[in-house]
Amino acid sequence: MSTGTLFDKVWDLHTVGILPSGQTQLFIGLHLIHEVTSPQAFSMLRERGLSVLFPDRTVATVDHIIPTDNLARPFADSMAEEMLQELEKNTSANNIRFYPVGSGRQGIVHVIAPEQGFTQPGMTIACGDSHTSTHGAFGAIAFGIGTSQVRDVLASQTLALSKLKVRKIEVNGKLNPGVFAKDVILHIIRKLGVKGGVGYAYEFAGTTFEQMSMEERMTVCNMSIEGGARCGYVNPDQVTYDYLNGRDFAPKGEAWDQAIEWWNSLRSDADAVFDDVVVFDAADIAPTVTWGITPGQGIGISDPVPTPDTMPEDERAIALEAYQYMDLKPGEPLQGTKVDVCFIGSCTNGRISDLREAAKVAQGRQVAAGVKAFVVPGSERVKVQAEKEGLDRIFVEAGFEWREPGCSMCLAMNPDKLEGRQLSASSSNRNFKGRQGSASGRTLLMSPAMVVAAAVTGKVTDVRELM
Structure with a gap:
C-alpha cells in the first residue's frame, strides 16, 4: 500500500506482479545502454534465442571507452574498438536508437538522456552503470544494474527487485558563496556514511534543493549511490518542467499539459510517511x-x-x-x-x-x-x-x-x-x-x-x- 511518497507511487504504478521470492517484478520505462555492460547481455540473449522485447524503450551511446583526444577510427586501443563495434552491431541488429560520435547527440549516458528529454518524472529507468541514480533528479526512480539484469530488461523490459525503504533528506537554507551541489552531497555522505543508505531510496527535499537548478539536482542524485542508497530523487516541480519543456523527446502541445498534471500528482503527499527523516542546514556546509x-x-x-x-x-x-x-x-x-x-x-x-x-x-x-x-x-x-x-x-x-x-x-x-x-x-x-x-x-x-x-x-x- 502506498505511503504517499513519490517512490511508492511510481513503484506501485510499475509493478507487474510479486514473484515467489517476494521481490517485485517492476516494469522499466526507459533502458539506457553503453558499450561496457551490454555486449555480454546481448550475447546471453543470442544464446537463448531471445530478442529485445521493446527496442523503442532502449537508448544507446558510447562513453566509457571513448578517447577524448583522438577520435580517429579504429581506436588505438584495440579492446575499445572491439567494444564499440560490438555496440554498433547489437544496436543495428535489434533496431535500437544509438548515438555514435559525430551524431551531435553522443556523450555520457547520464548527460544525454536528460538533455534530450528522454528522462521524465514518474519513470522507472535502468542502466548498466552505478550512477543511473542521476535521473532521479526529475522525480524518476532510476537504478544502476548489473550485466545479467541488462539482459533481463532487454528480454522482458522488467526487473526483479526488492522494495526499498524511503529516507527523506531535508536540507534547508541558502548555500554560502563557493559552496555547490557537489559539496552538499559530499557533506551528506560524510555525515550519514557510505553504508548509511543501504536498503533505502533517498528523497532529497527542503528549500536548498528547491532552489537548485536541474543540473545541480542531478549532481546530488548522481552520488546518492555513493552513500549506499539504491536511488535518490527530487520531487518534480516548475524547475523540472521549465528544464524539460521543448526538449526533443518531451511531450508536446496538449500532451505536455496532461503530462504536467500527471507529474504533479506523483509528488510525495504533504502527509507522506517516511521510514526515516534527516535534516541538515545549508549554512553548515563548506566547500x-x-x-x-x-x-x-x-x-x-x-x-x-x-x-x-x-x-x-x-x-x-x-x-x-x-x-x-x-x-x-x-x-x-x-x-x-x-x-x-x-x-x-x-x-x-x-x-x-x-x-x-x-x-x-x-x-x-x-x-x-x-x-x-x-x-x-x-x-x-x-x-x-x-x-x-x-x-x-x-x-x-x-x-x-x-x-x-x-x-x-x-x-x-x-x-x-x-x-x-x-x-x-x-x-x-x-x-x-x-x-x-x-x-x-x-x-x-x-x-x-x-x-x-x-x-x-x-x-x-x-x-x-x-x-
Missing part, C-alpha cells in the same frame, strides 16, 4: 573535499584530516588504510597539499553549468607549472554550447586542455589515466584505490570550481579565496 579512499571520507576545506579518536570504532581500520595510501597524516591540514592532475568532467560534473562555474574561476588565471589540467564536456551538445559561450577559450588560455566528450578520467577505461602516485583533484564521483587508472594513483573529490582553484595554485585551495 568539501575527500581526503581518503571512500566518498564518505570528506572534510570541509578548512578542517584538518580527522584523527582516529574522533571516528566511530568501525571506521578506524579504513581510516588507517586511507592515511597510508593517501600519504596523509591525521590532524594535519589537507589545504596546501600539492596536486599533479586536475580533471573537470564526468556524469557528476560535466554539464554546461559545471563548466560555467569552473570558467569563472579559471578566467584570467594560469594553471600552475607542473600541473596537468583538462576539461571534458559531458556530451557533444555540452561541448557545442560551451564553445558558443567561449568557455573553451577561457580554459585553453588558462592552460587547460579542452577535450572531446566522454567519461574520461572518472573510471579511466580510456587513455586518460593517472600515472604512478600522482594526486588528482577530480570533479568525478569515486576516490577508490586505483579508480583513475593507476593502481597507486590518488584522488581527491571536489566541485569543479575547487578543481580549478587547485589547478591554478598547484595545491588544494579554498576556492573562496579566489572569488
Whole structure:
C-alpha cells in the first residue's frame, strides 16, 4: 500500500506482479545502454534465442571507452574498438536508437538522456552503470544494474527487485558563496556514511534543493549511490518542467499539459510517511573535499584530516588504510597539499553549468607549472554550447586542455589515466584505490570550481579565496 511518497507511487504504478521470492517484478520505462555492460547481455540473449522485447524503450551511446583526444577510427586501443563495434552491431541488429560520435547527440549516458528529454518524472529507468541514480533528479526512480539484469530488461523490459525503504533528506537554507551541489552531497555522505543508505531510496527535499537548478539536482542524485542508497530523487516541480519543456523527446502541445498534471500528482503527499527523516542546514556546509579512499571520507576545506579518536570504532581500520595510501597524516591540514592532475568532467560534473562555474574561476588565471589540467564536456551538445559561450577559450588560455566528450578520467577505461602516485583533484564521483587508472594513483573529490582553484595554485585551495 502506498505511503504517499513519490517512490511508492511510481513503484506501485510499475509493478507487474510479486514473484515467489517476494521481490517485485517492476516494469522499466526507459533502458539506457553503453558499450561496457551490454555486449555480454546481448550475447546471453543470442544464446537463448531471445530478442529485445521493446527496442523503442532502449537508448544507446558510447562513453566509457571513448578517447577524448583522438577520435580517429579504429581506436588505438584495440579492446575499445572491439567494444564499440560490438555496440554498433547489437544496436543495428535489434533496431535500437544509438548515438555514435559525430551524431551531435553522443556523450555520457547520464548527460544525454536528460538533455534530450528522454528522462521524465514518474519513470522507472535502468542502466548498466552505478550512477543511473542521476535521473532521479526529475522525480524518476532510476537504478544502476548489473550485466545479467541488462539482459533481463532487454528480454522482458522488467526487473526483479526488492522494495526499498524511503529516507527523506531535508536540507534547508541558502548555500554560502563557493559552496555547490557537489559539496552538499559530499557533506551528506560524510555525515550519514557510505553504508548509511543501504536498503533505502533517498528523497532529497527542503528549500536548498528547491532552489537548485536541474543540473545541480542531478549532481546530488548522481552520488546518492555513493552513500549506499539504491536511488535518490527530487520531487518534480516548475524547475523540472521549465528544464524539460521543448526538449526533443518531451511531450508536446496538449500532451505536455496532461503530462504536467500527471507529474504533479506523483509528488510525495504533504502527509507522506517516511521510514526515516534527516535534516541538515545549508549554512553548515563548506566547500568539501575527500581526503581518503571512500566518498564518505570528506572534510570541509578548512578542517584538518580527522584523527582516529574522533571516528566511530568501525571506521578506524579504513581510516588507517586511507592515511597510508593517501600519504596523509591525521590532524594535519589537507589545504596546501600539492596536486599533479586536475580533471573537470564526468556524469557528476560535466554539464554546461559545471563548466560555467569552473570558467569563472579559471578566467584570467594560469594553471600552475607542473600541473596537468583538462576539461571534458559531458556530451557533444555540452561541448557545442560551451564553445558558443567561449568557455573553451577561457580554459585553453588558462592552460587547460579542452577535450572531446566522454567519461574520461572518472573510471579511466580510456587513455586518460593517472600515472604512478600522482594526486588528482577530480570533479568525478569515486576516490577508490586505483579508480583513475593507476593502481597507486590518488584522488581527491571536489566541485569543479575547487578543481580549478587547485589547478591554478598547484595545491588544494579554498576556492573562496579566489572569488
